[in-house]
Amino acid sequence: MDNTVFSTKIEPTFENVSATxxxxxxxxxxNYPQPxxxxxxxxxxxxxxxxxxxxxxxxxxxxxxxxxxAGAQGLIFRIKAAGKRFDPPAEIGFPDxxxxxxxxxxxxxxxxxxxMVDAVDYAYxxxxxxxxxxxxxxxx
Amino acid sequence: MKIELTSHSSHIVIVITGEIDMSSSPxxxxxxxxLIHKKPPVLFVDxxxxxxxxxxxxxxxxxxxxxxMPYGGRxxxxxxxxxxxxxxxxxxLDKVFEIHGSMDDxxxx
Numbered sequence: 276m277d278n279t280v281f282s283t284k285i286e287p288t289f290e291n292v293s294a295t296x297x298x299x300x301x302x303x304x305x306n307y308p309q310p311x312x313x314x315x316x317x318x319x320x321x322x323x324x325x326x327x328x329x330x331x332x333x334x335x336x337x338x339x340x341x342x343x344x345a346g347a348q349g350l351i352f353r354i355k356a357a358g359k360r361f362d363p364p365a366e367i368g369f370p371d372x373x374x375x376x377x378x379x380x381x382x383x384x385x386x387x388x389x390x391m392v393d394a395v396d397y398a399y400x401x402x403x404x405x406x407x408x409x410x411x412x413x414x415x
Numbered sequence: 416m417k418i419e420l421t422s423h424s425s426h427i428v429i430v431i432t433g434e435i436d437m438s439s440s441p442x443x444x445x446x447x448x449x450l451i452h453k454k455p456p457v458l459f460v461d462x463x464x465x466x467x468x469x470x471x472x473x474x475x476x477x478x479x480x481x482x483x484m485p486y487g488g489r490x491x492x493x494x495x496x497x498x499x500x501x502x503x504x505x506x507x508l509d510k511v512f513e514i515h516g517s518m519d520d521x522x523x524x
Binding site for chain 2: 332
């Protein structure tokens with residue numbers, strides 16, 4: 276059973292993303308205080324930040340719901356925002372740096388999300404996109 | 416985020432402190448492009464005190480590098496903390512940017 280350890284609703288601004296990242300970090304560290312968990316929490320925060328940035332930039336929602344749960348396997352970060360359905364590309368990878376158009380200036384966000392957590396789930400229900408990020412962390 | 420400009424052996428060093436994210440990267444972009452407009456042969460970025468970078472920060476530096484490449488300018492990163500180096504490695508950006516462990520290393524031609 277997963278326990279919600281942090282939840283909030285924010286107005287979608289990048290300043291609020293920065294503040295929420297710090298609050299989520301504090302909640303993560305409270306549940307996994309051992310030093311070995313720190314780099315894993317850092318990776319979850321990178322993915323969570325990119326997901327929040329995307330919601331602010333693309334959803335057009337008036338508010339964004341954020342929840343962090345701690346379960347037996349680790350941490351689960353969930354973000355929900357109203358907007359058009361988002362279907363992620365079938366293949367998500369870092370941009371091709373040797374492509375014909377030269378160095379890409381975008382396309383890093385989704386790849387960071389994919390790379391930094393153990394599972395990513397995209398869902399669309401009742402006009403809201405929900406992205407769930409799971410990061411496995413041992414309690415010991 | 417705080418940006419300071421210092422010089423080392425007559426080169427410009429951009430010293431960044433704090434988090435490079437969506438709310439701070441526009442300021443970094445403006446400062447970086449302003450410097451690049453003057454076409455310095457080399458720009459150093461000191462990452463020692465950078466605690467976080469997101470995709471907007473990465474995009475800012477890619478844009479900066481693309482602004483320097485046409486005239487042969489070089490963008491050199493110095494003292495990147497491990498967790499930031501990890502992202503650069505995943506994205507293979509460590510093959511694109513010149514990354515050095517110290518200013519002394521970075522100053523070698």
